[in-house]
Amino acid sequence: MKYPSNIKKSYTSTINYKNRxxxxxxxxxxxxKYYLDHDLAVIYKKPTPIGVVSVDYAHNAMITxxxxxxxxxxxxxxxxxxxYIEFDAKECHNxxxxxxxxxxxxxxxxxxxxxxxxxxCFLIISMNNNYYLFKGEDLLEFLNNNSRKSIxxxxxxxxxxxxxxxxxxxxxxxxxxxxxxxxxxxxxx
Amino acid sequence: MKYPSNIKKSYTSTINYKNRxxxxxxxxxxxxKYYLDHDLAVIYKKPTPIGVVSVDYAHNAMITxxxxxxxxxxxxxxxxxxxYIEFDAKECHNxxxxxxxxxxxxxxxxxxxxxxxxxxCFLIISMNNNYYLFKGEDLLEFLNNNSRKSIxxxxxxxxxxxxxxxxxxxxxxxxxxxxxxxxxxxxxx
Numbered sequence: 485m486k487y488p489s490n491i492k493k494s495y496t497s498t499i500n501y502k503n504r505x506x507x508x509x510x511x512x513x514x515x516x517k518y519y520l521d522h523d524l525a526v527i528y529k530k531p532t533p534i535g536v537v538s539v540d541y542a543h544n545a546m547i548t549x550x551x552x553x554x555x556x557x558x559x560x561x562x563x564x565x566x567x568y569i570e571f572d573a574k575e576c577h578n579x580x581x582x583x584x585x586x587x588x589x590x591x592x593x594x595x596x597x598x599x600x601x602x603x604x605c606f607l608i609i610s611m612n613n614n615y616y617l618f619k620g621e622d623l624l625e626f627l628n629n630n631s632r633k634s635i636x637x638x639x640x641x642x643x644x645x646x647x648x649x650x651x652x653x654x655x656x657x658x659x660x661x662x663x664x665x666x667x668x669x670x671x672x673x
Numbered sequence: 674m675k676y677p678s679n680i681k682k683s684y685t686s687t688i689n690y691k692n693r694x695x696x697x698x699x700x701x702x703x704x705x706k707y708y709l710d711h712d713l714a715v716i717y718k719k720p721t722p723i724g725v726v727s728v729d730y731a732h733n734a735m736i737t738x739x740x741x742x743x744x745x746x747x748x749x750x751x752x753x754x755x756x757y758i759e760f761d762a763k764e765c766h767n768x769x770x771x772x773x774x775x776x777x778x779x780x781x782x783x784x785x786x787x788x789x790x791x792x793x794c795f796l797i798i799s800m801n802n803n804y805y806l807f808k809g810e811d812l813l814e815f816l817n818n819n820s821r822k823s824i825x826x827x828x829x830x831x832x833x834x835x836x837x838x839x840x841x842x843x844x845x846x847x848x849x850x851x852x853x854x855x856x857x858x859x860x861x862x
Contacts (some may be wrong), residue, residue: 526786528746533720534736547723547739557717561750563757566791597715602755 508573508610512560514654519564525658527562527569530555556590558605564661565669568603570595571657576611581634584627592627595620604665608647608657609640616644617660697762697799701749703843708753714847716751716758719744745779747794753850754858757792759784760846765800770823773816781816784809793854797836797846798829805833806849 512529519525537549558572572591576582587607598605598620605620622643626635645664650656662669701718708714726738747761761780765771776796787794787809794809811832815824834853839845851858 520786523786523789526783526790526792531720531722531742531744534723534725534739536723545741547741548737550723550736550739552734552736553720555720563787563790563792566757568752568755568757594715597709597712598752600712601715601752603715603752 508575508608508615508655511615511649511655512573512608512657515657516560516562518653519658525562525564525569527560527564529560530557554588557594558591564604564658567665567668568598568601569605569661570598570603571606571608573608574610576609578634579612579637581636582609582611582640583634585633587623592623596624599624604661604668606661606664608655609644611637611640615647615649615655616640617647617657617664618644619664697764697797697804697844700804700838700844701762701797701846704846705749705751707842708847714751714753714758716749716753718749719746743777745777746783747780753793753847756854756857757787757790758794758850759787759792760795760797762797763799765798767823768801768826770825771798771800771829772823774822776812781812785813788813793850793857795850795853797844798833800826800829804836804838804844805829806836806846806853807833808853 509529516525516527516529519527533553533555535551535553536547537551538547540546540548558570560572561568561570563569572587574582574586576586595605607618607620607623609616609618618640626639645660647660648656698718705714705716705718708716722742722744724740724742725736726740727736729735729737747759749761750757750759752758761776763771763775765775784794796807796809796812798805798807807829815828834849836849837845
């Protein structure tokens with residue numbers, strides 16, 4: 485296509501990592517809403533922690549200065565079949581391994597505590613066009629037995645539980661929980 | 674005391690309702706920290722939901738315009754003895770009754786869902802210098818059997834579980850949970 489020389493062309497990148505990050509989140513948000521509407525589970529994304537510096541009370545309590553804070557827990561939590569559920573969603577753009585810098589130390593310590601208290605805690609990892617439920621227990625086992633700085637893709641293929649995308653539901657992670665935590669879930673019901 | 678006429682006297686009000694509200698929250702925050710440090714429970718206050726309108730990425734991703742949003746769930750949630758816990762803290766300055774306008778409809782619908790899914794859901798109410806754990810089940814019973822717009826203080830005295838303030842812990846609400854949900858907690862352990 486030929487543009488007149490006086491009109492500035494605007495380019496839109498087709499690779500948008502930010503939006504790719506949103507996609508996994510959007511698929512999980514859809515599922516949470518479906519589960520809530522169909523009374524299957526009550527699971528929400530926690531609000532992003534924000535440190536408010538100044539508020540203009542004269543203008544409807546408008547926040548005029550604030551900063552994003554690092555979360556010390558995982559992003560989603562709630563209840564399913566009487567069980568406490570907590571998880572985080574991680575997009576991995578690397579095709580061969582998942583860099584452990586994606587998980588903060590305080591998140592690992594939090595995940596350990598939740599498991600010790602009898603909760604169900606995991607990651608949802610998107611990698612090579614697949615979605616995996618990766619149990620917190622398996623993450624801890626990997627960390628305790630490896631000095632590697634990343635988890636190889638094969639590890640998810642072996643240890644992870646593949647999640648299905650469903651047009652009506654979104655990313656059907658409850659099915660994944662049923663699969664990954666069979667004994668825990670069966671004992672309860 | 675006599676002030677020179679050219680110096681403006683500044684008054685500080687001794688009645689500060691905002692800070693009174695903070696007190697209950699501070700007592701609960703202390704308890705959450707104590708329980709976490711002593712590995713008794715993992716319960717956090719959810720971040721306040723904020724709608725971000727504009728961000729200045731040139732200045733360290735500083736938020737320059739945002740608004741507080743109404744929470745649709747309760748403020749605190751987590752896990753205790755394998756059970757999903759969720760609650761809200763409400764300061765009541767009225768001495769004779771607790772106005773139901775303090776609890777939003779979507780909070781009641783959320784609380785109902787949590788109970789139906791097997792979670793422990795309650796309010797912590799501060800009233801007449803006492804702190805009460807008021808079970809979600811008792812709140813729903815009151816709402817279903819009354820057309821009143823407020824809950825009389827006597828109702829909390831009869832149905833509520835008085836919480837102790839402990840110098841080391843803060844407001845010891847786990848003891849209240851043990852008391853109020855004896856059967857549920859005993860079955861688990």
